[in-house]
Each structure stands twice: as C-alpha cells, then as structure tokens.
Amino acid sequence: MILQIMLLCGLVIFAGLAILAKDLLKAALSLAVASLFLGIIFFRLSAPYAGVFEISVVAGLITVLFALTIALTRKDGEVKEARLVKIAFPLFFILFLIIDGLVMKSLLQKVPSLPAGPEGGTFGEVLWKQRTFDLVAQIGVILAGVLAVLALFRKKEEDKDE
Amino acid sequence: MSNLWFLYLFFSAILIFIGIYCLLTMRNLIKLFIAIEIISKGVSLVIVATGAVKHSLLLAQSLVITYIVVEVSLVATALALIINIYKKNKSLDVRLLSKLKG
Numbered sequence: 456m457i458l459q460i461m462l463l464c465g466l467v468i469f470a471g472l473a474i475l476a477k478d479l480l481k482a483a484l485s486l487a488v489a490s491l492f493l494g495i496i497f498f499r500l501s502a503p504y505a506g507v508f509e510i511s512v513v514a515g516l517i518t519v520l521f522a523l524t525i526a527l528t529r530k531d532g533e534v535k536e537a538r539l540v541k542i543a544f545p546l547f548f549i550l551f552l553i554i555d556g557l558v559m560k561s562l563l564q565k566v567p568s569l570p571a572g573p574e575g576g577t578f579g580e581v582l583w584k585q586r587t588f589d590l591v592a593q594i595g596v597i598l599a600g601v602l603a604v605l606a607l608f609r610k611k612e613e614d615k616d617e
Numbered sequence: 618m619s620n621l622w623f624l625y626l627f628f629s630a631i632l633i634f635i636g637i638y639c640l641l642t643m644r645n646l647i648k649l650f651i652a653i654e655i656i657s658k659g660v661s662l663v664i665v666a667t668g669a670v671k672h673s674l675l676l677a678q679s680l681v682i683t684y685i686v687v688e689v690s691l692v693a694t695a696l697a698l699i700i701n702i703y704k705k706n707k708s709l710d711v712r713l714l715s716k717l718k719g
Contacts, residue, residue: 459621463628466662470632470655474639479647486651493658497681500669505681509661512685517654517692524696525647528703534645534710544638551634559627563619574673581675582682589679593686600690607697 459499466492471548475541479529483521490514504578625666632659646699646709650692657688 469489476482490513497506574581583590636656643649661681668677699709706713 456621459624463624466658467628467631467635470635470658473651473655474635474643474648479645482648482651486654489655489658493662496662497665500665500674502665502669502674502678502681505661505665505678505685508682508685512689513654513658516689520692520696521647521651524699527700528647528709534708536644536648537642540642543642547638548634552631555627555630555634559630560623563623563626574675576675578675578678582679585676586679586683589683593683596687596690600693603694604697607694607701 459496462492462496462499465489466496471544475544479525480522483518483525486521487514487518490517619670622666622670625662629659629662629666632656632662644711646702646711649711650695650699653695654688654692657684661685 466489469485469492473482473485473489476485490509494506494510494514497503497509633656636652636654636659639652639655640649643652661684664681664684665674665677668674668680702714703709
C-alpha cells in the first residue's frame, strides 16, 4: 500500500513538474517519467500488457515526437506565461485536494457501477475475440493519423511550388 | 478493496485537475498538449484501477491499449499541426490563433 502511494505521488509530482517546468524539453522528459511511473503502477495492478504499452509507446514514442517538435520550434518558440499561473497553482492544488478528499469517498458509494464478477479466458481471447471491433477501429485511427500527417506536410510543398 | 479504489480515483482526479488547470491558464501550444497527455494518463489510470477492483482487468487492459493507440495517432496529428502553426505564425502563442480568419 505504501509503495502504491509512493508511486502515485511520484506520478503526480512529475505531472506537476511537466506543466510547471519553464524549459519545454524538461517538461517533455518529466511527462516521460510520469508515464514510467504509470507503467509501473499498471504492472503492480497486474495489468502487464497495459504497462508495456504505456512504457514503450507513451514514455518512448510520444516523448520522441515531443522532443522532435520542440527541436523544430525552439528558435523563437518561447512564450511568456502569465506570472500568476505558477503562483496560483499551489493554492488551487491544495483547494482541490481538500475537495477531492471530501467528495470522492461519498461519490464512490453513490455512482452506480457495473456489477463485479470474475472474467474467464486469457487476455488474447478478450482482445482478439471479444473486442475485435476495437482492433478494426484502431487500424482506422492509425490510417487516419498517417493520412492527416501526410496531408499536413504535403500542403507546404505545394505552396512552395506555386 | 474500496479503499484502494478510492486511492486510485483520488490520484487520477488530481492528474485530471492538473491537466485542466494547465489547459485553462497556459499559452504555449506544446504545454497545452502536454496537459492533454496528463489528462489522458488520469483517464487510463481510472480505467485500469476500476478494472482491477471490479475483476474485469482483461477488458480494462484491452480498452487502455485501444486508448493508447488513439492517443498516439492524436499526438502525431496534433504535433504536425503545431509545427505548421509555428511555421505560419513564428510563435507558439495560442492567443495569436484568435487572429486567424476563416
């Protein structure tokens, strides 16, 4: 239980660092470390497949994409944030912690949830047989993403030709 | 087990709060996108924790994997958009986008 709380605290701390860090690259790296913590939490919850995806894809691939974008926009991409944002953050954060602690417990008892019951089979059976339509949707989403990226970068080349 | 569920939901609510706070107050486009990532972490934590507590972890895992794939696609598209916006405006300031005329 203590280890779980420490991992969750680490996740929140690095998520906080990701938004408070002035340097964008440090923010992206903090986000990667937060993803790493989340992956370990998934492993601890005995969800190894989700953990592997979280660490390899979110902590790995997305961080690389962020670092690439930051490198491409670094020249004069700095934006001055309002000073009040960082000063007001701890205040709002503590306020939210109090509200969260008070509300969440009573909310858990009131919100209706799906009936709990043990599920049979393996992960492969659930993913490939029960959720087959999800996989089709995933292929569609990936194709849409690839086409969108291609379209976004092709437009620029056409402009140059003109 | 209910205490454990409370703990995970408590922390995921904090993550979602951090993300929403950043979305509402920051001006840098990349920072805004980092905020969306933090919110998505909170959501996937809720899904897996609820799956673990309600004994439907396999279903929760498959949903989280689908969610991660959607997230990657979203990130790739959005970052390409951000690069295009930067090339056009020479800035990542989100306030400059309000000057666009469609």
